[in-house]
Amino acid sequence: MWKIANPTVFMGYSGRMLPYLWGLAILGLCGGLYMSFFTAPQDYQQGETVRIMFIHVPMAWLAMGCYTVMAISAIGSLVWRHPLADVSIKAAAPIGAVFTALCLITGSLWGKPMWGTWWVWDARLTSVLVLFIMYLGVMALQNAFEDPNRAARVVAVLVLVGYVNIPIIKFSVDWWYTLHQPASVLRLDGPTIHPSMLWPLLVMALSMTILFIALHFTAMRAEILRRRIRRLTAQRVQEARNSGQSSSTFVSEPAE
Amino acid sequence: MIWDAPHVGFVLWCYGIAAVFTGALVAFILFDYRQQAKMLAHLEATGKADEAPGHE
Numbered sequence: 001m002w003k004i005a006n007p008t009v010f011m012g013y014s015g016r017m018l019p020y021l022w023g024l025a026i027l028g029l030c031g032g033l034y035m036s037f038f039t040a041p042q043d044y045q046q047g048e049t050v051r052i053m054f055i056h057v058p059m060a061w062l063a064m065g066c067y068t069v070m071a072i073s074a075i076g077s078l079v080w081r082h083p084l085a086d087v088s089i090k091a092a093a094p095i096g097a098v099f100t101a102l103c104l105i106t107g108s109l110w111g112k113p114m115w116g117t118w119w120v121w122d123a124r125l126t127s128v129l130v131l132f133i134m135y136l137g138v139m140a141l142q143n144a145f146e147d148p149n150r151a152a153r154v155v156a157v158l159v160l161v162g163y164v165n166i167p168i169i170k171f172s173v174d175w176w177y178t179l180h181q182p183a184s185v186l187r188l189d190g191p192t193i194h195p196s197m198l199w200p201l202l203v204m205a206l207s208m209t210i211l212f213i214a215l216h217f218t219a220m221r222a223e224i225l226r227r228r229i230r231r232l233t234a235q236r237v238q239e240a241r242n243s244g245q246s247s248s249t250f251v252s253e254p255a256e
Numbered sequence: 257m258i259w260d261a262p263h264v265g266f267v268l269w270c271y272g273i274a275a276v277f278t279g280a281l282v283a284f285i286l287f288d289y290r291q292q293a294k295m296l297a298h299l300e301a302t303g304k305a306d307e308a309p310g311h312e
Contacts, residue, residue, distance in 0.1 A: 033271075047262055047263065048262075048263065048264050048267055049263045049264075049266055049267055051267050052266065052267055052270045055270055055271060055274045056270070059274070094281075095281065095285075098277055098278070098281045101277070102273070102274050102277055102278070105270075105273055105277075106270045106273070106274060109266045109269055109270045109273075110266070110270070112266065113262075113263040113266050211278075211282075215281065215282065215285050218285050218286060218289050219285050219288070219289070221289055222285070222288045222289040222292045225289070225292035225293055225295075225296050226292050228296055229292065229295055229296050229299060232296075232299050232300070233299070
């Protein structure tokens with residue numbers, strides 16, 4: 001882990017992995033979508049609307065998984081001061097926000113035909129909405145600081161405090177009387193879904209997870225480049241000030 | 257057929273919205289990465305913080 005703590009080493013590894021990750025994500029999504037529409041049967045109660053599950057459930061899992069990645073990164077930032085930890089948080093937050101928004105939207109589109117309503121303030125839906133607001137809060141706090149190093153500790157603390165929402169989301173259907181159904185896959189007694197529906201769900205979930213990893217790595221690479229640009233620019237402005245020259249007349253220097 | 261099933265519009269809206277949002281996210285992240293790579297390459301090549309590309 002400490003070997004890839006060096007941003008240059010991380011750029012090397014991620015650059016080599018990314019083409020395979022994108023390829024696997026695209027193949028997996030194509031396969032998963034085919035299975036979702038043509039292989040999985042319709043539900044005896046829900047009919048064709050059960051196919052919304054193959055989008056909604058992976059998005060929900062990823063929304064929580066992405067926040068878990070951010071929480072682990074926050075620990076890395078606070079405890080070990082890992083150089084890439086706050087880069088990871090900054091890269092993951094917008095991705096997690098989009099996945100959470102899609103979870104809420106697809107859930108709403110599933111709820112209308114099934115429950116007769118677009119929204120209810122039950123424990124599961126409300127806690128996922130809180131998760132979405134947490135993502136927005138993390139992004140807003142990061143952008144409130146001009147210097148990302150100053151933002152790192154504050155954002156890490158916010159992420160860790162907000163992590164209490166994740167087990168609340170997971171166990172909300174058990175702790176409270178909710179309209180949202182209880183867990184069907186991640187249960188101690190094993191999944192209650194028939195394999196003909198379980199396999200498309202797992203393929204979609206795995207494909208979206210690989211897509212998330214590809215997006216996360218790409219966003220981290222962009223953030224590392226952004227910080228290099230900031231550092232180079234600040235260095236050159238400082239050198240120009242020190243030499244008493246204007247910023248447009250200094251000589252170019254070797255790349256970092 | 258699926259197209260004649262009740263509430264199939266909800267299914268299609270679901271997949272459509274997911275495709276649009278996910279596609280926009282992918283496009284934004286890839287575009288941002290390309291922009292940062294271009295800017296860094298330009299900075300390293302010219303060594304000038306505030307000069308436009310191609311400007312002498």
